[in-house]
Amino acid sequence: xxxxxxxxxxxxxxxxxxxxxxxxxxxxxxxxxxxxxxxxxxxxxxxxxxxxxxxxxxxxxxxxxxxxxxxxxxxxxxxxxxxxxxxxxxxxxxxxxxxxxxxxxxxxxxxxxxxxxxxxxxxxxxxxxxxxxxxxxxxxxxxxxxxxxxxxxxxxxxxxxxxxxxxxxxxxxxxxxxxxxxxxxxxxxxxxxxxxxxxxxxxxxxxxxxxxxxxxxxxxxxxxxxxxxxxxxxxxxxxxxxxxxxxxxxxxxxxxxxxxxxxxxxxxxx
Numbered sequence: 001x002x003x004x005x006x007x008x009x010x011x012x013x014x015x016x017x018x019x020x021x022x023x024x025x026x027x028x029x030x031x032x033x034x035x036x037x038x039x040x041x042x043x044x045x046x047x048x049x050x051x052x053x054x055x056x057x058x059x060x061x062x063x064x065x066x067x068x069x070x071x072x073x074x075x076x077x078x079x080x081x082x083x084x085x086x087x088x089x090x091x092x093x094x095x096x097x098x099x100x101x102x103x104x105x106x107x108x109x110x111x112x113x114x115x116x117x118x119x120x121x122x123x124x125x126x127x128x129x130x131x132x133x134x135x136x137x138x139x140x141x142x143x144x145x146x147x148x149x150x151x152x153x154x155x156x157x158x159x160x161x162x163x164x165x166x167x168x169x170x171x172x173x174x175x176x177x178x179x180x181x182x183x184x185x186x187x188x189x190x191x192x193x194x195x196x197x198x199x200x201x202x203x204x205x206x207x208x209x210x211x212x213x214x215x216x217x218x219x220x221x222x223x224x225x226x227x228x229x230x231x232x233x234x235x236x237x238x239x240x241x242x243x244x245x246x247x248x249x250x251x252x253x254x255x256x257x258x259x260x261x262x263x264x265x266x267x268x269x270x
Contacts, residue, residue, distance in 0.1 A: 021245075028052075028239040035234050051239035055226065058236070060215065061243070064222035069247070071136045071207075071218060072200040078141035079196045080189055086142065087150030088181045092163055102151075108144045117209055124210055135210045136218070140200065146192050153188040154181065194255040198248055219244055 023042070027035050030045035055061055089095075090102055120139060121130070129135040158181060166176045182189070204220040211217050214225070223240045226233070 024238055024242055024245075027235060028242040030235055032233050032235045035238075047235065048239065051236050052243060054233070054236045055240040055243065059222045059225050059240075061219075061222065061240070063215075064217055064219045065244075065247075067133060067217065068201055068219040071133055072197050074137045075140045075200040076193050076196045078137070079143060079146050080193055082142040083146030083192065084150050084182065084185055084189060085177060086147045087154050088158075088177050088185075090147065090151045091154035092158060092160070092181075105144050105147060114205065117206065120206075121209055130210055131212045131216065136200075136203070136207055143196075146196065149192060150185065150188055154185060157184050157188075190255050194252055197251050197255075201248055 026042060026044055028051055029048035030041060031047055034041050034045055090098060124130050124135040124139075127135075129138075162180055163176060166180055171179065202220060203218070204224070207218040207221050208224075211221065223237065223244060226237045226240055
């Protein structure tokens with residue numbers, strides 16, 4: 001009975017979670033008039049290809065996808081490197097002021113992202129990066145959440161005895177980090193990679209502010225251009241959104257499988 005109840009609860013939760021994506025696909029395959037119909041339609045229409053064609057005609061979809069892919073991949077790689085390196089240091093090395101520095105790092109959690117937009121824009125202007133993808137990649141190369149998450153994982157996952165053995169064998173800091181720290185941190189890195197990629201892919205506010213050329217924007221900003229001033233074709237907007245989430249689903253499936261496999265391997269070793 002307990003197993004049946006658990007399975008039923010998981011199935012209901014999965015259906016509730018997946019329903020918005022199903023409805024997104026339904027709306028993308030219908031017309032705007034069908035979306036506004038009463039009662040609303042819950043089945044697929046025959047306008048999906050037409051709506052996707054409208055998306056490609058109205059915006060530079062593939063150009064914005066390339067820009068977004070460059071930003072998301074570069075940001076994810078930099079975050080994985082810098083955050084794991086900082087977290088490994090905070091978790092396994094004691095140095096003067098480490099607790100104070102980590103406390104200041106956590107304090108940045110309470111600062112709203114929107115509050116930093118103006119000073120960050122001024123800084124990018126001083127560097128001459130306004131309108132360039134570097135203005136999206138470099139400021140996002142490290143973040144407090146990633147360091148906190150990786151530090152908490154590293155403290156329990158990396159035995160101190162293993163590090164002491166590496167030092168006894170003459171391994172330096174970077175050799176210890178690369179050969180011992182990173183292999184143990186793979187599950188945490190997989191989660192952080194998925195989280196960072198999705199955030200970079202879906203980011204809208206900062207690209208809207210710093211990419212001043214409307215022909216050289218990321219995907220979320222390009223999709224917002226589908227909304228006209230007086231006319232909003234929601235079917236076309238939904239079609240663009242549907243196509244835009246396909247790369248996220250692929251990344252999630254690849255990363256989640258890697259994440260679960262490493263978690264299972266760690267449990268078996270334990």
